[in-house]
Amino acid sequence: MSAPARSGMSAHARRLVRDALRACALACYALTTAACTGSQSILNPAGPNAGNVSRLWWLMFYVCAAVFLLVIAFLAAALARTRRRTNKLTDAPDTEPDAGRERRMRGVVTGAVVVTVIILFVFLVASFTTSRSLYALSDPNNLRIKVNGQQWWWQVEYENDVASQTFKTANEIHIPVGQTVTLRLTSSDVIHSFWVPNLGGKRDLIPGHETTLWLKADKAGTYRGQCAEYCGLQHAHMAFVVVAEPVEQFNAWMEAQRRPAAPPANAEQQRGQQVFLASPCVMCHTIRGTDAGASVAPDLTHLASRQTIAAGMLPNTRGHLGGWVSNSQELKPGNRMPPIPLAPEDLQALLSYLESLK
Amino acid sequence: MMIAAVCGVVSALCLVAACKREERGLRVDPPSSARVNSKTLSELRPGNVQPISAPNEFEQNAFAMNEGKRLYEWYNCVGCHAHGGGGIGPPLMDAKWIYGGAPEQIFATIVEGRPNGMPSFRGKIPDYQVWQLAAYVRSMSGQVSKDASPSRDDDMNVKKPEQSTEQQEPRGTGGVPKSAERPQ
Numbered sequence A: 001m002s003a004p005a006r007s008g009m010s011a012h013a014r015r016l017v018r019d020a021l022r023a024c025a026l027a028c029y030a031l032t033t034a035a036c037t038g039s040q041s042i043l044n045p046a047g048p049n050a051g052n053v054s055r056l057w058w059l060m061f062y063v064c065a066a067v068f069l070l071v072i073a074f075l076a077a078a079l080a081r082t083r084r085r086t087n088k089l090t091d092a093p094d095t096e097p098d099a100g101r102e103r104r105m106r107g108v109v110t111g112a113v114v115v116t117v118i119i120l121f122v123f124l125v126a127s128f129t130t131s132r133s134l135y136a137l138s139d140p141n142n143l144r145i146k147v148n149g150q151q152w153w154w155q156v157e158y159e160n161d162v163a164s165q166t167f168k169t170a171n172e173i174h175i176p177v178g179q180t181v182t183l184r185l186t187s188s189d190v191i192h193s194f195w196v197p198n199l200g201g202k203r204d205l206i207p208g209h210e211t212t213l214w215l216k217a218d219k220a221g222t223y224r225g226q227c228a229e230y231c232g233l234q235h236a237h238m239a240f241v242v243v244a245e246p247v248e249q250f251n252a253w254m255e256a257q258r259r260p261a262a263p264p265a266n267a268e269q270q271r272g273q274q275v276f277l278a279s280p281c282v283m284c285h286t287i288r289g290t291d292a293g294a295s296v297a298p299d300l301t302h303l304a305s306r307q308t309i310a311a312g313m314l315p316n317t318r319g320h321l322g323g324w325v326s327n328s329q330e331l332k333p334g335n336r337m338p339p340i341p342l343a344p345e346d347l348q349a350l351l352s353y354l355e356s357l358k
Numbered sequence B: 001m002m003i004a005a006v007c008g009v010v011s012a013l014c015l016v017a018a019c020k021r022e023e024r025g026l027r028v029d030p031p032s033s034a035r036v037n038s039k040t041l042s043e044l045r046p047g048n049v050q051p052i053s054a055p056n057e058f059e060q061n062a063f064a065m066n067e068g069k070r071l072y073e074w075y076n077c078v079g080c081h082a083h084g085g086g087g088i089g090p091p092l093m094d095a096k097w098i099y100g101g102a103p104e105q106i107f108a109t110i111v112e113g114r115p116n117g118m119p120s121f122r123g124k125i126p127d128y129q130v131w132q133l134a135a136y137v138r139s140m141s142g143q144v145s146k147d148a149s150p151s152r153d154d155d156m157n158v159k160k161p162e163q164s165t166e167q168q169e170p171r172g173t174g175g176v177p178k179s180a181e182r183p184q
């Protein structure tokens, strides 16, 4: 092979290596920054509970990293030492242990045990105080939200002592920034678990038993939550969003949610409403202000005000809604909404109506 | 050789049977989710007429009947029929049928409604779900294969739970057991 060809090859190889290294660096960067910033990350706490948990996490991370490095250092030292000593090996059995070496060894082992116990004890105390701090938020007189987990979506009910002020929504929880909210958690089928890594959790939702979780957001933002207990086929697609917003904005949102659905504004929406009411939809869904009042599926009264459909799975757009209504089993196989074939004009009218449910 | 062949056939049969029980279609094919108003059921008449029996495939399928059981609550059949014992509507766990107990007759009852207070669900329940409901309704009176029908209940047990043993009649003449007669 001629020289220029060979150098050409190696330049190509070098380029390949360089590109691979660059890609690795980029991937590492992306991974670490995603882990530390995202809207679903325990490393990016937005409230006191998640803050305490992440402090505990960092403590454990640093201590364990230090222990790991120390162990590796000792291992390396040991390897280096044996290599030096191999020269002195003889065939004679070593029956008389070297007293000095025995003493040193005992010292090292005792020291390691003591350090281990101290570290574990520090972890014990730290995790105990963290657990306690998670209950420090409890306050009986705050905003109460009842969350009912179902395969595979979340029913959210804002409670109020005045019955007419309570309302239901789904898969989207709004909370005021800087206030503690009490979440009462239950399930109507199997065990689910409520987890918003940036704010708090996890807490299990257990059928026939109520659990409580307190949440507080210090920073406004949208955080993603996820069911954290395997609950069947579509467990991975059982997500939700928590929107933390300033108090005035939150109150405005709550006022809007309390209102019944807006009546159809034009002929097409009118037709869409008729399609909805004449379809199986009414057997499962509620639209407050109409005859649809079943409560086994998400409340659609203010569907268009939500960011996602199908429990955080799809952005709430007309296209996704259309796909969902005509055959949700293609999008989320096994979910509990049947495919409902509609004539194209009926479907379009229905979508216009659904989009008007602001 | 003969034995091997027999074993093969038997296990193949078992497999086929087992498959029906466990089959679970996630993607419902569109025609079967069509709404029930497309059906003409006019040849069916109230009363215990001899059924023109077409078997309901769901009656061999555990998943489908469990879906039927869930829908029975979701669509509030429970409100009128309770969990089979009846209330406003007649009991469904007994052997008596006003309008017939064949799969298509129950299908018809659900779709068309019946004059004395059974509402019509025409257009409100997709076809395949009505068949799931019909299969579950028949399972309440023990008319479907026991190995596929739902057998655990949170409510009053309509049928014997699957682990239950026959109730034992106390044996002997009663009184003091033999072991306790001996002087201590």
Ligand SMILES: [Cu+2]
Binding pocket: A192, A193, A227, A228, A229, A230, A231, A232, A235, A236, A238
């Ligand atoms: Cu889950």
